[in-house]
Amino acid sequence: MTEKRSMLAAVYHGPQDLRVERIPVPQIGPDELLLQVKSASICGTDLRIFHGGHRMFPAGTVRVPGHEVVGVISSLGSEVDGLAIGQTVFIAPNMGCGHCQQCISGNNNRCASYQALGVTIDGGFAEYMRVPAAAIKGGNVMPIKSETVDPAVAALIEPFACVLRGQDVLNIRPGETVLVIGAGPIGIMHAKLAQLRGAGKVLVSETNPERAAQALTLGADRVINPALEDLSAVITEESGGMGVDVIIVAAPAHAAQEAALQYAAIGGRINFFGGLPKDRSSINFDSNLVHYKELLVTATTACSTSDCRRSAQIISTGKVDLSSLISRRFPLTAALPAFAAAEDRKSLKVVLEP
Template identity: 65%
Template sequence: MNKVSGDRGNMLAAVYHGPNDLRVEKVPIPTIGKGEILVKVISASICGTDLRIFHGNHRMYLPGIIRIPGHEVVGTIAEVGEEINNISIGQRVFCSPNTGCGHCLQCITGNNNLCANYEAIGVTSDGGFAEYVRIPARSVQQGNLIPVSESIDPAVAALIEPFACVLRGQNALHIKAGDVVLILGAGPIGVMHTKLAKARGAGRVIVSEPVNDRAAHALRMGADRVVDPTSENLKQVLNEESEGRGADCIVVAAPVNAAQESALDLAAISGRINFFGGLPKNSPTINFDSNLVHYKELVVTATTACSTADCWQAAQIINSGLVDLSDLVSRRFPLKDALRAFAAAEDRRSLKIVLEP
């Protein structure tokens, strides 16, 4: 029953050795201790965070750190440590990456992504761009291993994490049936927002995206209208689509200062806005027209990453089939081709790239 005990041997992994130095190499299969679990990775998708890590721009990947990234991971339970009796070998799970301390106010209110002592698989410990990943005891105890249906493509189930971030963003927006929803940006996150907004009953989903391939994805994936803001007047289109009132809900899913600024103007009276993406570190300030917020009674929200509770809700939505993310998986690569996979994740034509170890 214990598939990797005894001679543990080596496994293939994509290991970060420094900025732009990701090496596919053999490393020892992780040893697990009391309360820990070893997961055999089936699928691990590459996210914008992984690209930031790859280029040496992630605050948790300090100089000198050698670590395996990968935090969007689906696999099967391969080995369980002592004192674990509620999880069985062979179960297919999504590994929710974030854990908190478990006892601060943020943790006990279900916002462990905001815990000051936050840890994350693939960020603060070795992640899933490997044949096996060790799940720390804290993650096991805090419910980070979420069962996923075997009827769902594991590459799609790996998208539970980014989808949970999207869900967290929209939970802050309270989209009502019939609302006009504007999404600024049609990368993988923008199209997930599009699908989820439709599933939540949005009346019209308008997507603003200047890159042609991305605009086409958005249209294919349920947007009612896609606008190129560089050649069309977005405000005019919105007015046409909303009987002149503007957008009831706006998601700014592009890390662009001007997009955040424009949201205040494009929002309807009583509109809700979510600043979903962070801005570049070197230019985090915007011109914020406070009077628009005041006189229109706007609600400006922001969300960052996702909690384990968000991942459980996201898994329920994916497991139920309510939202189908299968067309987001653009390409799959074996782990040995991790470098090619990273290059593909960087071209702006594809949506999600998945490694299959």
């Protein structure tokens, strides 16, 4: 393939200022590769970036976002082995330093000096993306069978890896009752994974009627709209008065985090999966509920490259089908309408296909 000198990209210039423009095709070093992007999905993190609310995008940052990326290797540095031009690959976005305690224990998302494609360096909302040596050496480049897996679905390896990490700490046992609060794409993935883990019943709480309806066809056993129904009463009914064993709060809502402590069964486990707004991150935490019910209250953030490996395995073998989460596809030239669609709460996953 002859390399173009310039390429189309959606570039962040400041809050609400995302511009589709031509920028130079990235140059690669001998230990790097150039990816021709096939599919890059828009996630909540990208919306936070777009609105200027991401801590890695301080004033003055000009950068290409996009961290859920699948593409084809279009050129390869001379020192890279084990990969080939033309291969379809998913790129795990997080790169740790490789030698700190967190990195060597397989938690490179916790590394104090981490880099991430689409977050600290240019990502995949572009025709081409440079994949640095740290990502190649760190095992972030994961070949995908493009004949059997839609690249748009393969791009969901990253968010699904975050969901996997979130449920690892909850240890859902077959037969247990699970409540997922929030039926956005992440909430739906949590419901699907809880079913795969053998949950006896998966309840989903969602106030948006369209999302609530989708959740019922996408993995929930029962969907409750707390604006119309008494969620606490439904939980009592569905759990025989015991409360739910596992609660995942997949909505950035103070009230939902506080209520989770009430809804949990004795010995229940809770994951505060969604972060709260950075300027208002405190909640009323009833410590006695945690004490007397012996609750485990925890949280997870992002995902490691190791989580992405397992996620890639699950998605490429079809153990979990995420194709119904892809609501809309846009060309890169329509990045702005794509961001608007990602925000309208009607769509689940919105994908850019350069």
